[in-house]
Every structure is written in structure tokens, then in C-alpha cells.
Amino acid sequence: MTPASALAKAHDSSDQTFCPEMTPPRCERARGGLRVRNVRGYDRRKGCFPKRIAEQCRLAFSTGSEVLSERGISLDDVVRVVYLVKDAGQLSSCAPFMRDALGENRPATTVLIVDGFDRPDVEIEMELVVRTPDMGDVN
Numbered sequence: 513m514t515p516a517s518a519l520a521k522a523h524d525s526s527d528q529t530f531c532p533e534m535t536p537p538r539c540e541r542a543r544g545g546l547r548v549r550n551v552r553g554y555d556r557r558k559g560c561f562p563k564r565i566a567e568q569c570r571l572a573f574s575t576g577s578e579v580l581s582e583r584g585i586s587l588d589d590v591v592r593v594v595y596l597v598k599d600a601g602q603l604s605s606c607a608p609f610m611r612d613a614l615g616e617n618r619p620a621t622t623v624l625i626v627d628g629f630d631r632p633d634v635e636i637e638m639e640l641v642v643r644t645p646d647m648g649d650v651n
Contacts, residue, residue, distance in 0.1 A: 535630070537579050544643050545591075546583065551576045551638040565597070565635040569606035572638050573613035585642055587613055592620040592641035600625055602635070 540547045552575065553568030554561055562568055577587050593614075597603055600623060619641075629637060 537575060539579065539583070542641065546580075546585070546642045546644060548576060548579055548640040548642070551579070551640060552634060553636065561631070561633040561635070563633075564605070565599070565602045566605040566609065568634070568636050570609040570613075572636060573609055576638060576640050577613070580640070580642065585644055587640075588615065588617050589642045589644060590614065590617060590619045590640050591643045592622070594622045594624060594639040594641075596624045596626050596629075596637040596639070598626060598628060598635060606636070 535550050535552075537551045538549045540549065551572050552561070553571030554575070555567075555571060562571070573587070580586055580589070595603065595606075603623065
């Protein structure tokens with residue numbers, strides 16, 4: 513089983529085998545596309561969330577890319593990114609990873625400041641909104 517298919521399996525079912533310490537990304541069909549929630553930067557090799565927000569951001573984009581790829585779409589199809597962060601001042605350290613992940617794509621962006629997450633070591637969480645005309649309207 514590839515890492516992407518394992519991720520998709522964990523997120524599409526109640527099976528938490530992907531990583532018991534992490535809530536897997538959740539995909540929801542949305543009007544004209546897909547919404548991917550709970551995209552976080554968990555380091556599967558080390559078994560933890562990195563301390564730095566920039567590294568969590570890089571890993572979150574990698575996770576988001578895997579989830580989308582499993583569905584035949586990519587980060588190029590993202591039309592909106594919602595960043596949830598505890599400290600907006602640290603978000604600027606994520607800019608290089610945002611540019612690398614999104615390339616020429618410039619989706620609408622929202623930053624929400626939160627008091628915290630369900631895990632104290634999480635610094636950033638993303639929500640990706642993708643428009644895919646072939647998925648049809650489900651709302």
C-alpha cells in the first residue's frame with residue numbers, strides 16, 4: 513500500500529491506522545469540488561509534530577498534496593486555503609513553503625487565529641478548497 517493510499521484509507525474511514533496520534537485529513541464533497549480539512553504537518557518518520565511552524569507547514573502541504581493526488585487532483589487545483597494558526601507572527605516563516613507548494617497558483621487565502629488545537633504541539637492547520645467541475649454539485 514502506498515503512503516497516499518494508506519492516508520486516503522485512514523481518512524475515508526473510521527480506521528485510525530494512518531497515525532493514532534493525529535486526526536487524519538477529512539475530505540468532504542462541496543459545491544463544485546472538494547474541501548479537505550484537518551491538514552496538519554505531522555512527521556510520520558519521527559512520530560511527532562515538529563516544533564517549528566515552518567516545518568509543520570511544509571509537511572502539511574505534503575500531506576495535502578497526497579490526499580489530493582489520491583483523487584486525481586493537485587495543489588494546482590486549490591482555489592482557497594484557510595490557515596489556522598496560534599501565532600500569526602510566525603506565519604511569515606511559512607512563505608517559502610507556501611510558494612513552493614502552490615507555485616503559480618494564487619488561491620484565495622484566509623488566516624484564522626485560534627487559541628489552540630486539540631493537541632498542544634500543533635502550530636498550524638490548513639483547509640484546502642478545490643474546484644473540480646467533474647465532481648458536480650452535491651450541496
